[in-house]
Amino acid sequence: MKYNSIIIGGGLSGLLAGIRLAKAGQKVAIISSGQSALHFSSGSFGLLGSVDGHSVTNPVEGIKNLPAVHPYSKVGAEKVISHAAEVKNLLSEAGLTFKGDATANHYHLTPIGRCRPAWLTLDDYATCEDLAAIKWKKVAIINFKGYLDFYPEFIADELKKKGIVSVSYTLSLPDLERLRKSSSEMRATAIAKYLKGDNLDLFATEINRVLTPDIDMVLIPAVVGLDSEKPLVDLRSKVKAPLSCVPVIPMSVGGLRCQMALRRYFESLGGVYFLGDSVSSGYMKAARMVSVETVNLAPVSLFADNFILATGSFFSHGLVAEPHKVVEPVFNLDVRVPSDRDEWFRKNLFEAQPFMEFGVDTDPQFRVKKDGKVIENVYAAGAILGGCNPLKEESGAGVATVTALEVADLILNQK
Amino acid sequence: MEYQVKNISPNNFEQCIKCTICTAYCPVLAVNPDYPGPKQAGPDGERYRLKNPEFYDKALKYCLNCKRCEVACPSNVKIGDIIQMARLDYDKKPVPLRDWTLANTDFVGSMATKMAPIVNTVLKMPIVKKAMDVTIGVDSHRQFPAYAGRTFESWMKKKAPDQSVYARQVSYFHGCYVNYNYPKLGQDFVKVMNAIGYGVRLLEKEKCCGVAKIANRLVKEAKRDAELNINSIRKAVMEGHAPVVGTSSTCIFTMRDEYPHLLGVDNSDVREDILIATAWLYRLMETEGVKLVFRPDYKARITYHTPCHMQKLGWTIYSVSLLKSIPGVDFVPIESQCCGIAGTYGFKKENYAYSQAIGKDLFEHIKEANVDFVATDCETCKWQIEMSTGVPVYNPISVIADALDVEATRRANGLV
Numbered sequence: 001m002k003y004n005s006i007i008i009g010g011g012l013s014g015l016l017a018g019i020r021l022a023k024a025g026q027k028v029a030i031i032s033s034g035q036s037a038l039h040f041s042s043g044s045f046g047l048l049g050s051v052d053g054h055s056v057t058n059p060v061e062g063i064k065n066l067p068a069v070h071p072y073s074k075v076g077a078e079k080v081i082s083h084a085a086e087v088k089n090l091l092s093e094a095g096l097t098f099k100g101d102a103t104a105n106h107y108h109l110t111p112i113g114r115c116r117p118a119w120l121t122l123d124d125y126a127t128c129e130d131l132a133a134i135k136w137k138k139v140a141i142i143n144f145k146g147y148l149d150f151y152p153e154f155i156a157d158e159l160k161k162k163g164i165v166s167v168s169y170t171l172s173l174p175d176l177e178r179l180r181k182s183s184s185e186m187r188a189t190a191i192a193k194y195l196k197g198d199n200l201d202l203f204a205t206e207i208n209r210v211l212t213p214d215i216d217m218v219l220i221p222a223v224v225g226l227d228s229e230k231p232l233v234d235l236r237s238k239v240k241a242p243l244s245c246v247p248v249i250p251m252s253v254g255g256l257r258c259q260m261a262l263r264r265y266f267e268s269l270g271g272v273y274f275l276g277d278s279v280s281s282g283y284m285k286a287a288r289m290v291s292v293e294t295v296n297l298a299p300v301s302l303f304a305d306n307f308i309l310a311t312g313s314f315f316s317h318g319l320v321a322e323p324h325k326v327v328e329p330v331f332n333l334d335v336r337v338p339s340d341r342d343e344w345f346r347k348n349l350f351e352a353q354p355f356m357e358f359g360v361d362t363d364p365q366f367r368v369k370k371d372g373k374v375i376e377n378v379y380a381a382g383a384i385l386g387g388c389n390p391l392k393e394e395s396g397a398g399v400a401t402v403t404a405l406e407v408a409d410l411i412l413n414q415k
Numbered sequence: 416m417e418y419q420v421k422n423i424s425p426n427n428f429e430q431c432i433k434c435t436i437c438t439a440y441c442p443v444l445a446v447n448p449d450y451p452g453p454k455q456a457g458p459d460g461e462r463y464r465l466k467n468p469e470f471y472d473k474a475l476k477y478c479l480n481c482k483r484c485e486v487a488c489p490s491n492v493k494i495g496d497i498i499q500m501a502r503l504d505y506d507k508k509p510v511p512l513r514d515w516t517l518a519n520t521d522f523v524g525s526m527a528t529k530m531a532p533i534v535n536t537v538l539k540m541p542i543v544k545k546a547m548d549v550t551i552g553v554d555s556h557r558q559f560p561a562y563a564g565r566t567f568e569s570w571m572k573k574k575a576p577d578q579s580v581y582a583r584q585v586s587y588f589h590g591c592y593v594n595y596n597y598p599k600l601g602q603d604f605v606k607v608m609n610a611i612g613y614g615v616r617l618l619e620k621e622k623c624c625g626v627a628k629i630a631n632r633l634v635k636e637a638k639r640d641a642e643l644n645i646n647s648i649r650k651a652v653m654e655g656h657a658p659v660v661g662t663s664s665t666c667i668f669t670m671r672d673e674y675p676h677l678l679g680v681d682n683s684d685v686r687e688d689i690l691i692a693t694a695w696l697y698r699l700m701e702t703e704g705v706k707l708v709f710r711p712d713y714k715a716r717i718t719y720h721t722p723c724h725m726q727k728l729g730w731t732i733y734s735v736s737l738l739k740s741i742p743g744v745d746f747v748p749i750e751s752q753c754c755g756i757a758g759t760y761g762f763k764k765e766n767y768a769y770s771q772a773i774g775k776d777l778f779e780h781i782k783e784a785n786v787d788f789v790a791t792d793c794e795t796c797k798w799q800i801e802m803s804t805g806v807p808v809y810n811p812i813s814v815i816a817d818a819l820d821v822e823a824t825r826r827a828n829g830l831v
């Protein structure tokens with residue numbers, strides 16, 4: 001099997017790179033062991049929300065203060081911003097409506113009602129331009145009976161701190177009552193499967209029944225719209241006050257929708273997506289990768305001119321921690337990891353953890369290295385790059401998407 | 416360090432990070448709230464069951480064993496295997512007659528073949544269907560596949576001398592469906608193989624792959640059949656008639672993965688030689704330069720339905736690539752979704768409604784695709800899709816056989 005480019009890992013980064021390359025006319029295959037970190041997305045993507053503990057309002061400015069090893073420093077501030085604009089376009093082409101812009105962070109509501117900076121937020125979710133400017137006067141917070149992954153009391157407390165009055169209601173629908181039978185599975189995605197058609201109408205009617213005219217915002221848990229945005233659009237048109245979602249404990253309905261929409265878009269561009277298969281090894285000739293083998297397709301090899309490694313970090317097994325070393329398990333590439341295990345983590349869980357910044361070593365063009373030598377046609381993108389702390393910086397999705405477009409461009413601009 | 420190595424279970428259940436991704440992709444959970452879902456039924460429940468088998472939940476019977484949860488799991492937990500093992504190990508209820516009958520596809524098949532015209536007529540009679548529904552719980556909506564009057568094996572016996580003439584040989588695992596219900600598929604396979612210069616032979620002995628027996632908890636019988644099949648396969652491989660190929664993704668999947676995982680039958684020396692026909696054909700074309708030439712007048716608008724076990728094998732690409740390589744084919748892609756039948760599962764009265772609810776979206780997509788027919792590598796998917804959509808379904812090998820220009824193919828492969 002021959003492709004122009006093969007992407008290992010089909011999360012946010014692999015998919016964005018795949019879409020960019022397929023749109024440019026390349027024949028692209030993505031191989032992905034399992035589902036990705038996107039399933040845990042809060043519904044908001046971060047580009048850069050904080051540097052050294054100081055919050056960032058304009059990512060363009062923040063990028064200038066980042067260390068040289070940071071992926072954004074390698075891309076360069078200007079290009080980060082132009083890639084970020086392109087990311088929003090590609091997401092929209094995939095049928096995903098996001099609000100936000102790379103030159104000014106906005107704020108999104110967290111599951112406990114706090115405000116955190118964000119770059120792009122799915123249109124479903126509650127956001128505000130800046131912290132002082134929430135305009136709601138009275139908010140209705142709606143939950144479902146028996147649903148444990150949503151915390152109206154915390155949200156009400158946080159709103160109160162901002163001088164906003166809120167009232168909470170617990171509703172129930174017959175079909176969701178059935179779901180409660182297996183309490184462990186009354187999760188966001190399971191609810192979303194039932195909240196369509198007649199059930200959605202019923203939900204809207206129930207909300208309208210408790211609304212009073214002074215309520216100017218309805219907050220519901222983010223459990224609507226798995227396959228597309230449509231159910232939420234319908235719900236909004238039926239409820240008599242503005243309505244927004246608050247992220248819940250993952251699985252994330254919005255994240256899952258992103259994963260499916262991006263995959264569909266990639267496939268509609270002619271891309272091939274192998275789910276549930278893992279790249280197990282590669283065949284190299286001099287400084288180039290010639291082909292890779294997968295668990296399912298071996299002994300048939302997959303050949304390509306270029307390869308992108310987008311296998312994620314520890315969560316997705318792009319990196320694997322052994323008792324005394326950290327390895328990149330597919331090609332055994334060079335990684336940037338201190339040899340002393342004590343330097344891997346800090347005892348205080350809430351401090352910035354060094355292991356979050358572990359990643360594969362690359363040259364300035366994101367090409368990976370093995371035994372100190374650059375592999376000329378293997379690029380790394382996304383969480384596997386390390387060099388940043390996505391959690392503390394609020395930069396996870398930004399790094400994943402910006403580096404994806406950067407390596408796609410490097411491939412397309414090769415002589 | 417060593418303790419980490421010692422704590423790895425064959426099913427990876429300790430690798431579960433409780434992310435719940437599997438629950439989002441389980442087709443049963445989406446329609447049946449009585450089912451606890453893959454995470455609860457699999458790795459979570461296993462922790463309890465290991466402490467005390469009393470924690471076994473009989474709702475595990477609703478699992479289709481489709482393995483879509485395993486395909487989605489980012490931590491490589493063998494969720495489907497854990498659930499099936501739990502059913503086999505902890506469900507001690509005697510197997511009811513209905514399940515025994517559905518499971519013994521080869522015994523029932525060989526009896527029915529002898530009386531095919533009568534059996535086919537009787538099984539179609541509304542009164543008989545109603546009676547089976549009420550007495551043994553086989554849903555009356557189901558149409559039993561018709562039994563052929565003559566088995567594929569007996570047809571092959573006649574053909575054996577012609578087949579042995581070919582210098583290169585391949586072994587064919589026909590499975591119960593080809594043998595008793597649809598010998599035509601086996602004949603199509605022989606036609607394609609002969610055209611590229613391969614003679615087809617059967618295994619010395621072949622029994623049902625055992626998937627239905629496993630699903631209906633007849634472990635001892637399944638294991639006996641599995642051992643017999645693996646021994647025959649081993650013999651064929653040793654004699655150089657490798658690989659052993661089949662036209663049913665479920666038979667192939669069962670023999671490759673369920674034998675070692677669920678039945679404890681070691682197949683490691685021959686596992687790589689057990690292949691679905693399209694995978695082998697594709698590999699021959701890629702590595703040995705084998706060519707297929709198709710009739711210029713062949714025209715069809717088709718789609719491919721990915722059977723769950725084909726998805727798990729990761730081999731959809733082989734069938735789809737071959738179909739797309741037929742010049743007259745207008746290929747319409749559809750999303751991979753479970754059709755809901757899962758072998759004997761959908762035949763059971765208590766599962767019928769869930770079965771249809773699971774497949775609902777797929778049926779709509781197929782109808783919207785407006786195709787001449789659907790191609791798929793699984794016979795039970797075929798029954799389910801034909802019954803639920805009215806659109807005919809064929810195995811990719813039959814499609815290839817139909818579109819093939821045999822003479823031109825022989826010439827292209829230097830055989831004349």
Ligand SMILES: Cc1cc2nc3c(=O)[nH]c(=O)nc-3n(C[C@H](O)[C@H](O)[C@H](O)COP(=O)(O)OP(=O)(O)OC[C@H]3O[C@@H](n4cnc5c(N)ncnc54)[C@H](O)[C@@H]3O)c2cc1C
Pocket residue numbers: 008009010011012013014031032033034035036037038040041042043044045046277278279280310311312313315316317318330381382383384390394395396397398400489
């Ligand atoms: C739990 C969690 C929640 C997060 N939430 C947010 C958020 O709300 N907002 C935000 O901005 N960022 C968030 N992030 C940061 C996140 O890392 C990025 O947003 C982004 O999703 C990373 O994408 P990726 O494609 O680089 O990696 P991943 O999404 O991890 O994808 C890697 C893929 O590679 C596959 N893979 C691994 N090895 C192989 C192999 N050998 N062969 C084939 N495939 C392989 C994996 O199965 C996986 O599908 C979160 C991260 C985690 C872990």
Ligand code: SF4
Pocket residue numbers: 430431432433434435436437438453454457458487488489490491492494
């Ligand atoms: S997807 Fe895998 S790791 Fe996640 S809960 Fe299911 S079994 Fe556990």
Ligand code: SF4
Pocket residue numbers: 440441442443444452453456477478479480481482483484485494495498
């Ligand atoms: S094997 Fe299929 S039916 Fe069973 S738990 Fe997994 S996804 Fe659900």
